[in-house]
Amino acid sequence: MPRFSVVIPVFKVEGYLRECLDSVLEQSFRDIELIVVNDCSPDSCGAIIDEYAARDERVKAVHLPENVGLGRARNTGLERARGDYVLFLDSDDSYLPGLLQALAARLDAVGDLDILAFDHVRTHWWGRGDRSKAADLIERAGTDVFRLKDRPEYLRLFLVAWNKAFRREFFLEQGFQYAPGLYEDAPVTFMAMVTAERIGCLNRVGVAYRQRRQGAITKTPGRKHFDIFTQYEGLFAFLAERPELVWAQSLLFERAVYHMLFALKRPERVRVADRREFFDRTSDFYAEHLPAGFTLPEGSTGVYMRALAKRSYRAYQATELAERVTKAGPSKVLKARTKVGKRAYAGMYTVQRRGSLDPNLAVYTSYWDRLPSCNPLAVFDKAKELAPEVHGVWVVREELADQVPDGIDHVLRDSRRYWEVMARARYFVNNVNFPDSIVKRPGQFHLQTHHGTPLKRMGIDQRGFPAAARGMDFDRLLARVDRWDLSVSSNQHSTRQWKRAYPGTYETLHAGYPRNDRYYRSSAEDVAAIRARLGIAPGKTALLYAPTHRDYRTDWTPSFDLARLAKALGDDFVLLVRTHYLYGRNPELSDLAEQGAVIDVSRHPVVEDLCLAADALIADYSSLTFDYANLDRPVVIYADDWKVYSQVRGVTFDLLSGRPGDTPGSVATTEDELVDTFRSGRWRGPEAATLRAAFRERFCQYDDGHAAERVVRRFFLGQDAEPATVPLAQRTPAPKPSLR
Known part of the structure; x- marks a missing residue:
């Protein structure tokens, strides 16, 4: 039985899922199981989940036949959990290193807890924020173990599922289940907090809570936000069945109404057209569940609640306007258009x-x-x-x-x-x-x-x-x-x-x-015709050198001696050179081309022609490398300034690592190494071929000669993106231009 079960419900997060899964599986604490529930996601999430399950036995892949929503997907994962503790993580968020080890250490030190809460940081597209507003509460708790009845201020911990480790038996004994719909976290969090006998806090930031700029349901206005009323009705029905929890009535009532007011004030949640109805529903809830002896809180929340008690939407609007004016300040002005x-x-x-x-x-x-x-x-x-x-x-x-x-x-x-x-x-x-x-x-x-x-x-x-x-x-x-x-x-x-x-x-x-598509649809005749137009003599081995743009250079200078390489290669080779389109004409290259040492193809209008004509590619960090890999021809990486480039521009993976999938073939970092790569034959040797195969598998995933058709059918005709992708092993690239 693992110490921790981590449940991750998944839906339409293919851009974030790997980072999320890696953050769990790469934790230093290894005694875990990871239950990933594919909530019938229409993108590639299902395939990603299966990929991880195939390579790590700790991963359990669960595929639901229909979309059931976040809450019920969590329930599905909980049913399969076997750990002492269960944690829920949203699939666009991630754990910070060392979290699970710290949780285990705290539990070992204080004994079993029903709930162990921890902190989080919000990560925005522009960077990572500070610790949560509850950071001071978590810090003050220290190593104390308490009940909420004795420390009611801890009801203000962020009411979500993913910032707590729950003792699984406690969770199951209480019969907690996440309900369908939005705001499903709130009632279960409150139920757990008020029933737990042993609560603790870990003064550690454990989750990077991604604030998606768009696409998050909490930032999508619509009728779904009315789910909040059903969720809190469920909470108060739970309380009605537990007379021993009468002490929590006022606390939870205040939190529930505060949450409703929070949603009402945000245009990214409640649409303008729905605001009056939402206010009325909140007033109904207020009147129905107002506990005896309830005392209004201080500040603006108390003023808003008075408006709810009077069912006066006008009073609510006046309060909201006054609050906005106070926050905006008298000096706020509209910016002029450009x-x-x-x-x-x-x-x-x-x-x-x-x-x-x-x-x-x-x-x-x-x-x-x-x-x-x-x-x-x-x-x-x-x-x-x-x-x-x-x-x-x-x-x-x-x-x-x-x-x-x-x-x-x-x-x-x-x-x-x-x-x-x-x-x-x-x-x-x-x-x-x-x-x-x-x-x-x-x-x-x-x-x-x-x-x-x-x-x-x-x-x-x-x-x-x-x-x-x-x-x-x-x-x-x-x-x-x-x-x-x-x-x-x-x-x-x-x-x-x-x-x-x-x-x-x-x-x-x-x-x-x-x-x-041309890399799979061009014939031997097409390739020969292109080579003839470019002036490549029959029987020559053509090498295409296509370096990318450097943000730290204003013009292009060859990274190696083009004439020396051409001479070293001998008469059996010809060097095609294509500079990046952001650079202007290069006199040195023009002189070499006039002398016949190289062929300058910088202004050739179609780069696909050049790739089809070339027997091999000499690249640095250009995206052309990924396209050329479709042809299954040798690629040589010349990377004399990798350290500078990766630090100045930033890279998404280590092209020079030599790991299968990262590096497409032979690598040279000096001019001498480049010359030797061709003289020795390494450029087309078995090791280079093995690396190229892995690179193609990773980066030529959907390129099969039918891409344009799929795009046109989906975008212009509104049809499914067909035909289905041809498996890599069944694809036939354009014929190689020579048999050397």
Whole structure:
């Protein structure tokens, strides 16, 4: 029998679940069981749970056939628990290191407790906050063991399930069950606190309580918040059956009404249209359960309760207004709109947005209005086939307009037609973000395709890396994220990163990257034709060198001597060099290309062509590495500045660790090592092949040649994202260009 059973109900948290599970399984105290209840989650949570259960015998995976809600999912886990103590943890939160060891030590020291409470910190998207408001209570408790009747102030501990360890037999003997609906924590917490004979506190922060920017039910306004009345009716029905708990009536009444008033005052919970009804329901509860001899509390809570007692919504509103004015202060003023915002809200754009939407108009753009490319272009091409009724219009920069391929309709940014299209289109497709000036109308849908698997830190994760975050406005970034409806992912790693880096209410579509379809659909003839256009002689082994952008460099300088490598490789090899699009023309590279030492492909419009043409990739930290892995061809990582890059930009995992799944092939950190990697044949040896296979399994999860179709069917046609993903072992990448 384990010491602790940790129960985690799971629903739509694929971006946070691994962090949560790891925080439990990596605790130094090992005598645990982890019961993970998949509440019929529609995302990949079920697969993640099974993955953990397969590799750690302490994990018990439970899959419910239908969604039953948080409370009943907890009950399901409790039924299967066998530990001396049971703890509940929400699946988007996590334990801090050492918590379970500290709990075990306290229990060993003081003997069995019915409840052992501990502290938490709130973690926001902008950082971690301080300890909870109950920190002083927890600290004052020391090692005392008490009943709530003797220490009633401890009823003010945060009324949730996940900040306490419950003695399992106590919990079961009392018959506690979490009821369906929202606010299910409250009655069970109160029931447990007033019936427990031995309560203790551990002066330790144990849980990182994630304050999700969006998506949390407590921050989603609607009728679900009326569940609070049913929950507290259940609590008072429990008290009515326990006359020995009459001493707790006034305490729990005050806490219950305070909780209802707390919900009523928050627009992210109770909608404006529902506020009067919610107030009336609270007044009904107040009148029905008011204990004899109840004394109103001091301060604003007592004033609000007087309004409830009088059933005067007007008095409640006056109290609320006075409280807001006091908090706001006389100097609070509205901020002026930016110039861009004024322009966007003025004139024709405003007029056009009053008209009806065009249900068959889609706007596309990629890389901040550069030429059509990347995932948006692949979606555009597939939409012409599967949804021909949808007309696509591309936004491009004025200086690039003459380079747009024939047959592609396009508009120049800030032109008259641009504002018309942005106002009337139903669909928006981008691999970055549309400008802040664009207003998302009801009925418009935004598809975020992204443009790579993130090795480097992205979005709000960049806050801790000043060089990467220079000039970024994170509030505006999140406002842009709020426009997303669908976010495309090519692997679970990306899903986790996007959920954390771009917190929002969007749906994740595990479709694969549409631009990578070509790696499975191109023929030997296609590959040969591309190589011929690039000037690669027949029989040559082509190496593509494609370094990424450095936030700490203003221009690009080769990290190694290109001429030396080309010479060392000999006549059987040819080196293709592609600089990052954020850098301008490099004179040294141009000179080498003119001399015939390398082929400069920096301005080639389609990077997928270059990957198909190359026998191997020399990369550093570029997301191109993840795409190229689909081809199952050798990858060599040249990482001469990994320490600097990882510290300045921040990374999501250790690319150089050498662990299967982390490192895609051979690694060189000096120019001599790079030369030797090719001379020795390590670049395509068995060890490199083994690493590549594990890397592909981790990062080429959904790329199978059908990504664009899945995206178009889901986004434009409203269908299921089909066909199903082809297993990796059954996929056939494009033929290798040479047999060397």
